[in-house]
Amino acid sequence: MRIQDWQKFNEQHLVIVDKEQKEELVLSFFKHAFLPQFKIFTFEELKQFLTYSLSEELILQFAQKNQLSMENAWIYLNHLSYIQENKEYVSFRLQELQNLKKKNADLLATGKSHLQFLKGKTVVVYQNQKYFKEIETLCQVYQLKCLKVEDPKVSLKEKEVFCFDSIEEEVEYVAVSIAQLIEKGINPSKIKLCYAQDNLAYQIEKIFKFFRLPVVSKPSKYIEIPFYKQFLEILKLHSSVKEAMDCYQKQLENTIDEDKIQQLMTICNQWIHLKHEDFILVLEYYFKTHTINLFQAGMIEKISYHQKVSNDCYVFVLGLNQGIIPQSFKDEDFFSDVEKKELHLTTSEEKNQIELEDLKRFFAETKNLFMSYHLKENNKVCYPAILIDLWHFIVKRPTLSIYDSYSASYDQIKLADAYDKNTQNAMIKVLEENYLIDYCQYQNQFRIQNHQTFIDAIQKEKITLSYSTMNTFFQCPYQYYLSQICLFKDNQSTFNQEIGTLFHFILANEKETGFDWEKNYDHYFDNQRILSSKEKFYLTKLKKELQFLISFNHEMENHTHFKKTLCEQKLLVSYGNPMILPIKGFIDKMMIY
Incomplete structure (x- = not known):
């Protein structure tokens, strides 16, 4: 909207804008020397002004009165503002919430001064389609006029989106592009990142450090x-x-x-x-x-696609993958979609449509825009967002110049990774010409000085080789020496590993005379550690799976000619030479006639 349009509003208007837009709007008024006569609110500010302030003290009082945690009390308070005390609801759950609000009426009363201030006011909702129905509902409760103001719908011109094979390649390309912009004199504060994936945040933080790019950390x-x-x-x-x-x-x-x-x-x-x-x-x-907030001047900032950026900003939208951008809402909120319809609130389907429109406007209004997606993340296959086809974006596959570098450290990491995967291409040849890395060249200075002492240590500790230790040895002999000979081990078992060990133990011994597998299962962790509620839940659930496995094994054995089952049978191969470690293994299960 132009300044002339804003001048139409006076002190009888309350203008509602997005949280991200409020600061920009005030700054725009300041630049044009315009002093607004109306008040500007965000949706949350209006809601608390109309109903009750979600202060920590109110949350505590509500929590104590209703025997809730403060976190759960906030959830209830945040949604009770939409419940009208004198309205008849069809939904039984809404009726219960209505009773809860009446029960706490002394805590949830709107201030008289607020009600006096609101008389005769018109609420103007500016580009806030996301919460328009919620605002409209609140206005009906307090008998306020509600007016929606929107900019005309936008149309997308031809846009390009870049495709990368992996998430690392995508982030590296963006890092190089940003380094080139900074080299041209662009202030880092004019460079914005837009992404919605935690894995991307990790990759950005990791890779940007190699390029020494000043990116704002997650709050x-x-x-x-x-x-x-x-x-x-x-x-x-x-x-x-x-x-x-x-x-x-x-x-x-x-x-x-x-x-x-x-x-x-x-x-x-x-x-x-x-x-x-x-x-x-x-x-x-x-x-x-x-x-x-860890933001400092002169740093690359992460933004949302709900924000507006100035024409001199450069925006990089990463991870334009299916299910990631735009944000997708499901019918899993505090209020179900059926309840939202009864309350006249925005349903998940309507939210998804609004998100799509907001994203379209963001793409159309951003002048310097870079968009990208990746096809693989670790071992997971990723797909491009449907909107790429829907909006007829042109897909391109860019390549980095193999002769330009902005991070020697990252180049060396790429070279080592190529050696690991036995990759050969033009880029690797250039990297080999420029960097000499000590790949697989580590030579430790350890030498055995007393063979007999070494032999005695092997026999005392009963050191043997197994498949896993041999694998460690071939990957790194020095690591084998530290973990198996010196016994420097720092392995923390996970709950998944502990469950695997428990299943292994039960299945190996459940046929032993006098072995009560259920008793052993229930008390397996008693003397080890205290389980969390989540772990107790899964332990109870997995007991049924174990019972099914035992029954299945018994039934299967009834249809075979095998007479005996042997579990955890040790296999030891000794060479008679004390300097050659014996090979030891365990056979999980054998069945004999």
């Missing part, structure tokens, strides 16, 4: 930062915030900057009036739900 939650997490642990051991803060400052001993301490105090001061037990609950919830 961290307070609870993930040791400084804040440690304070929370100390707080739980003390009877007041002051005691905990004094103890923590003594513990730090000037190893942390004063700004961080000041920020922590500012956070704590918000709820210093609460009881100590309540204060701990609120602070822990705050640390779990709030993040610290």
Whole structure:
């Protein structure tokens, strides 16, 4: 919209924009020396202004009154704002939520000053189709006029999208392209990344480091930062915030900057009036739900396709793969699609259509746009997004110049990877001409000085070779020496491995006389470690699978001529030479007549 269009609105209007657009809109008004008479809200700000503020104290009170965790209390409070107390609902679940809202009416009342301010106001929804039905519903509850303002629909001109064989190639190409832009004098803050895949975030962070590109890291939650997490642990051991803060400052001993301490105090001061037990609950919830933005000037920023960017920005959209971009919504929200229709809220199908329109507008309005997708991620096959065909994008397969390099370290890693996979092509030949890497050339200085001492050590520790240890030896003899001879092992077993070992143990011994497999299964972990709720759930579920396997084995053996089953039979091949390690293995199962 032009400034002249905004001048039509006055103090009787409330303008609702996307969170990403609010700052840009205010900046645009400032540039044009336009002082708006109306108030600007985001959807969340309007919702809390019309209903109740989702403050940490309100969430705590609601949680305690209804015996909920603060996380679950927030979910209920976030959705109860759409429930009208005097309306008759068909859905039994909506009726229950209505009763819950009535029960907590004393906590969820809208301020009188807010209601007075809202009288006669018109809500103007600007380019916020995503939440229009929700805003319209709230306006009906509070008898406000609702007006939708949208820019004209856009049409996509011919666009190019680049296809890469692997996710690493895609990220490398983008890294090189960004390095070339910076080389031309483009400020990194004018370069934006748009992606929606966690694996892409990992690859970008990893590969961009080799190119020394200043990319903004993913925002961290307070609870993930040791400084804040440690304070929370100390707080739980003390009877007041002051005691905990004094103890923590003594513990730090000037190893942390004063700004961080000041920020922590500012956070704590918000709820210093609460009881100590309540204060701990609120602070822990705050640390779990709030993040610290690590953005600094002059850094490459990640954006959403819901944002608008200026014409001098360069946007790289990565991972334009099926099911990734645009975001896909399913009927799995707090309210089902049936309930959403009764509440007049946006259904998952409508959300998907809005996402598609938003993405189309983003592509059409972004001047300097690069789009790409990949066909393989590790061993997983990936497919291009359907919209590539739907919008008739031109697919191209770019190649990097084999003579230009922006990262010697990454070139050497590519060369080593090519050696691993026995790859030969023009790029590898150029890399070989430029880099000499110590591939498979490590020579450790270890020498056996006393053969008898070595032989005694082998016999004492009963060191043998097996298929897995031989595999380790052929991959790296020195690793074998460290893990098998020196016994330097640091292997942490996973729950999957522990379940595999348990199944192996039960199936090998279930035919032994007096062996109660169910008792052994139920108490297998008793003296090892405490299982989590998730692990207990899967342990109970997998017991049925094990019972089926045992029954199946018994039934199968009834149809054979074999008389006996032997499990875990040791096989040892010795050469009679103390300097040659014996080969040991275990045969899982043998059946004999």
